[in-house]
Amino acid sequence: MSKNSKAVVSFIVGAAVGVAVGYFLNSDAKDDMVSKLRYEADKLKEKFRRKKEQFEDAVENELT
Incomplete structure (x- = not known):
């Protein structure tokens, strides 16, 4: 996998996580x-x- 395709996949995953977190924070x-x-x-x-x-x-019992 090239650097560009890794970056695109990372961006898409990050965006999906961001949308999920945003939805969760606005839900009941x-x-x-x-x-x-x-x-x-x-x-x-x-x-x-x-x-x-x-x-x-x-520890206290062992020391006494």
């Missing part, structure tokens, strides 16, 4: 997906916080 599904992502992010933060506390407790 955006709000639903954002709230789901926030919920999952909060769950992961809480899980990480608990694991961090467990690790800190384990």
